Amino acid sequence: xxxxxxxxxxxxxxxxxxxxxxxxxxxxxxxxxxxxxxxxxxxxxxxxxxxxxxxxxxxxxxxxxxxxxxxxxxxxxxxxxxxxxxxxxxxxxxxxxxxxxxxxxxxxxxxxxxxxxxxxxxxxxxxxxxxxxxxxxxxxxxxxxxxxxxxxxx
Numbered sequence: 001x002x003x004x005x006x007x008x009x010x011x012x013x014x015x016x017x018x019x020x021x022x023x024x025x026x027x028x029x030x031x032x033x034x035x036x037x038x039x040x041x042x043x044x045x046x047x048x049x050x051x052x053x054x055x056x057x058x059x060x061x062x063x064x065x066x067x068x069x070x071x072x073x074x075x076x077x078x079x080x081x082x083x084x085x086x087x088x089x090x091x092x093x094x095x096x097x098x099x100x101x102x103x104x105x106x107x108x109x110x111x112x113x114x115x116x117x118x119x120x121x122x123x124x125x126x127x128x129x130x131x132x133x134x135x136x137x138x139x140x141x142x143x144x145x146x147x148x149x150x151x152x153x154x
Contacts, residue, residue: 048087066106076130079116080145094147
């Protein structure tokens with residue numbers, strides 16, 4: 001049972017992930033998800049048009065000691081999916097239908113920043129480009145994600 005007196009069970013998780021307080025109600029049922037927490041993703045901006053988050057390299061590397069290519073995609077897909085869900089609005093949701101990544105250079109330490117910019121925000125599709133950069137601002141990867149916007153089922 002959920003009532004108006006029970007505090008958001010994910011409030012600490014949302015705060016640690018940097019989710020703006022005005023979005024806590026939207027995410028209060030599910031939080032940001034265990035993978036976002038595990039990867040150390042921290043949001044600094046979160047809108048349908050533009051979203052920004054950072055992620056540490058440490059703990060997200062592959063056997064050669066560089067940031068795993070899949071970690072790039074996790075950061076990008078997180079940003080694109082959250083932005084698409086915000087665009088979808090109440091009573092609707094976003095489901096990913098395509099993601100593609102090009103990796104330009106590697107990184108061994110520090111943190112990376114993903115900047116997600118809307119390319120198309122339509123009634124049925126939302127497409128975003130996410131650029132992942134290192135601490136010096138060098139482009140590490142470019143990712144494009146398309147989400148289908150669907151009505152929630154009753």
